[in-house]
Amino acid sequence: MLLFERGTLELWTGLVIIILLGAAALFAPFLSTHAPFRTNPENWLCPPCKEHLFGTDRLGRDLFSRVLYGGRFSMAVGCLSMLLSVGIGLCAGLIAGSYGGIVDETVMRLTDIVLVFPTMLLVLSLIALFEPEPWMVVLVIGGTGWPGIARLVRGEVLQLKEAEFVSSARMLGAGRFRIIRYHLLPNAVAPVLVAATLCVPAAIMMEAGLGYFGVGVQPPVPTWGNMLREAQLYLRHAWWYAFFPGLFLFLTVFGFQLTGEGLRKKWGLSPSVRRG
Amino acid sequence: MRRYLPLIVATLAFLLFLSVHGTFQDRTGGEVRNALHVAALTDPLTMNPVFLRDAASEEVSTLLHASLIVTNPSTLDPEPRLFANWQQDNLTYIFTLHEDAVWSDGRPITSEDIAFTMRVVCHPDYTGLLYLPLSYIEGAEEYKKLHSSKFADRNISGIRAIDKKTLQVTLKESYAPFLSMLSFAPLPAHVLAHVEVGQMETHMYSRELPVSSGPYVLAEWKRAEYVHAKANPAYFLGKPNIDNIYYRIIPNAEVQLIELLAGKLDLIPTAVKVEDIAELQKNPEIKIYTNPRLVYDYIAINTNQEKTPLRDLQVRQALSMILDREEVVENILLGYADPLYGPLLPIHFAYDYLLETEREDEADARRRLVSAGYSSLEFDMIINAGNPVRENVAVLLQEKAAKAGIAINLHFLDWEAFLAALRDGDYDLAILGRGAEADPDLSYHWHSESRGNIYGYKNGEVDELLAKANSISDKAARAEIYRRVQQMIVNEIPVIWLYARKAVHAASSDLLNFLPHPSSVFYNVHEWDLDDGG
């Protein structure tokens, strides 16, 4: 019964999934049975078998290996975008929350501007501007994912500012920066951590969506999104072509979401209302 | 809550029932009888026959408009359509319009309509694609430069309507391909004469098409869904047998096939995936048609950068030898293409079957690189993403080139970014497609002063020969000249030709008399019929 208490089950299941998939991605060079770019035109769209666990694609490339390498890419994009989002969000939120006044107003309106765009639309428009190199994708996804976090941090800071230990620190003559560093930041950690955890699957999903619409990182770099896009043309012959990349995408996102949910429950936070 | 649960469940069940219900109905029940459902990948953009820029609009246009002439599907020679016959005397052509040709509103199609259409095309505010061939008409260039009114009024000196059905056109210089370039459709002067040329593209006519000249008239255009065309009873070649054609927009080729197999589509024109053909051929309810098309793919070589090794002929030769075209055709296109080694297509009368070119040879490619003084090379290649064949060719080339010591970095770009990279010269190699005309005239792409010569190919002798070929009308003599030109161009490897894909159509076996043309599916749509016995 203890396992069911306060999100423990979710947390651990999620972590196990993440760790397994993360390891699979990390050790892709050792686990993969074929080189992910190696074509074999005679053996195209071959169904899953011993030689090719997940079958092959149109050029006879091994899908198992490509899915593993795609995982590397997705995980990297997810985590880097998350770091970027959290970084920007934290700064913006802390600045807005602790300075207040006109600074607060400016920062929050900027946040609103980014926030009112549906994320997918914004990311699509931005990506269309640049050549979709991997780091660009990270920059765009990370650069548009921060407003939620900024709002969250600002809210926390405003609440904490009223708290007694902060006002007593201020009375003791602590500088603004010191208050942020030693009092506000540590106390805002829990909700930010949850938000950050949930940022990763959002970024991964976004990246896959870009790939699916054909504007993300382009083939032959294997990503789950662009594999799904390619697979669309072979739905009838090759169910495995669409099935496995999608399954891995789903499991990864699921793992992160579970973890986030588990953490949230453990710390007794309520789900945030606004998407993205 | 419990009390309402059954109600909600019942509502949902009813919705479900509604949606499944139709599945078991007779497929023809409730549908319009005698209808043909044709698949399209994209929504057409315009119905205006002189502003066509995309494949879907062009296709629909052949359904709704009658062109002045057509080209023969196998020889590509000009044949009568709206122009019932013509005589040529040196630079002067006299065209006679088909006696029965009328607009769908009953008015006769007259030589003034044709003259008006030509004036629109030569008007300074015209932004479509048809001007180039018409610029050979006497007075057309002056009209383009000097015409000051916003309307297509006043005359071009080389165009004269002799009577209602006779038109005289005089060229400023001899231009052999002229006739075959007249495969465009006229505009109705009585609808558009008072519309500014600059506004024509946005005019109601371009989207509602109240008047048309073709075998079908526009009945309904449901955006992003379908175009419904109805047989035109007044069509001058006789009312078509099939009463309704639905041109359905289904953006995914695989889904089109699913719909064809489910009996909801009758024809997938042009774009059947080669991987599916073998399976479809076994299906007794489906018939596969193939025919050559007037398009080909090639690799563009950017020699504009200074110090690029690509300026070295031996390097280009090596590159050209890397990829075995026959293997590409065999493995990627599964045989549904012609390997291509020069600028003309096998369907052209002047195509040279004996062209001398380098064939695939890895060792020789390597040797040439070394003799040019390179041990290894690196190139950036751009490909437009979303074209699986080109993507696959690029991947194959990359793999083979690596063996010869050439590293090729592939950049798959979305279409707009791809065009931008091309325009900025931001590439070494690029896979592109190109449309060919029915006439083998090569000057658009290879004459040093042509606007279409985007890779800066320059050869004085070729220029002379091309001009000479355009000035004579004897086919055999022209073919001889083009044979020499082809060899001269190919020797310099300005681009690497890859293959000319065939059009593969899948049709329901009920469709009769379907005769696809290299540049249009609806070439003889007025003769098609549906076998209702089956």
Add this chain to the structure above:
Amino acid sequence: MYILRRFLQTSFVLFGVSVVTFLMLHVAPGHPLQSNPEMRLDPTAVERWLQLRQLDRPLFGRYISWLSRLFRGDFGVSLLYNRPVTELMAERLPSTLLLTVTAFVISLLLAVIIGTYAARYQDSACDRVVNIMSIAGNSLPGFWLGILLVIVFSYKNQLFPAAGMRTPGDGSPADIARHMFLPLSVMVFANFSYYVRYVRGAVLAVLKQDFVRAAKSRGLNDRQLLFRHVLPNAAIPVVTIAALSLPMLFTGAMTAEYVFAWPGIGRFIVSSLLARDYPVVMTVNLYTACLVALANLLADLLYLLIDPRLRVKR
């Protein structure tokens, strides 16, 4: 006072959005008619084309004229279709609304029923299943689900059509319902998973409050309790969520529409973006942003209604 301030903030945000959208698209390379080596287009014709559409003018001037036309209700003409953007969008709005509103109603209804049930029996097996299902549903990529549904229901069994909104020439309600089934399933599944957590949370929060316990001790049975006390009080957070997802009704579901070739606004957005059809993309961006900003405003006002303390606090 607070309301006035929110309005001011919203209009500032919308102004920012207009600048951002405009800049974003005009820095991007290309327009639908740029030199395409596969097309035999005369360069002077391209220049003329740009002139006729005033695309050759400097950036700032174009922004001003765009904005001023915007205030007169003129959203510009699509470069691709050569028709007013508003017209193009109006044509696609009904099909989008049909899909999104149906999905919205069904998923909200399901979420309320199942969410309430799960909250009532908190920590039961059923509650856990609902919980996991909703997380899984949130993790399921819509396009993947769509593809799988096509394989299973359109190809393996020819039960539902995989594309479009109707059989041309038919278009009866039954026909449309059949075409709608697959995209609707994808959307309902995603929305349901999203809503159900909030419904459950909201109901739980109410159940824990004193007045509910008091009512229970007065001997009210489950049903009375549910309809008289719990649902009315849990409704407001749920309505807030619903208000926040209103814009989605109008922008459509890009994924579902794209996968199933639904002739709606979502698919239109994607294709216009890929084709650099500026006027369309700008209008859509602005229009969506407006909707979102208004929905946010609405949600804030709703909060205000529930919790008057906020009036002071903000």
